[in-house]
Amino acid sequence: MACGGYTCSKNSLCALNILYVMVSLLLIGIAAWGKWFGLISSFQVVGGVIGVGIFLFLVALIGLIGALKHHQVLLFFYMIILFMVFVVQLSVSCACLAINKEQQDLLLEVGWNNSESTQRDVEKTLNCCGFSSVNLNRSCEAACFLSGSCAACKAKIEEHTEEVLHFVGGIGLFFSFTEILGVWLTHRYRNQKDPRANPSAFL
Known part of the structure; x- marks a missing residue:
């Protein structure tokens, strides 16, 4: 059967959803692995x-x-949900790619101040203390804290922020196009008759 027919649309949609299942299991697995090995202590990040x-x-x-x-009803709801996810993901991806340095710094500071567990994770991983300055009166998870040679974390975080935002934006943009492909495939597939079904049956 030519591609674009019933069987091709069905197989393409199944393959796309199997890919999404694998990506979702990968996300769950990475988050659980990070929590289990103590790489991420923030429950909000892991839970998110x-x-x-x-x-x-x-x-x-x-x-x-x-x-x-x-199934017409399931396909309809799937198409609507996927389109809404596409709109949100495209917006977030474009924002990640278009954000400037001042906005990055503001977001970093807000994120830093909102979670003490994230602060501890960053300090431990990047071997630094504090956001913009080192406060010797508070505890710090970094190995350098005992020797008193710690630098502030802001500069180290900024080294990675831009490339992470571009990476996340690029991946998000790529997957947003697979989602609009899924919407198109679902719409096409819903309006096709199963060649093995009764020709007089309602589509």
């Missing part, structure tokens, strides 16, 4: 990543079941 992974898994599951059964 696992929450995104579970949401993606459920959406992919709806799409996969809808594709396998050619």
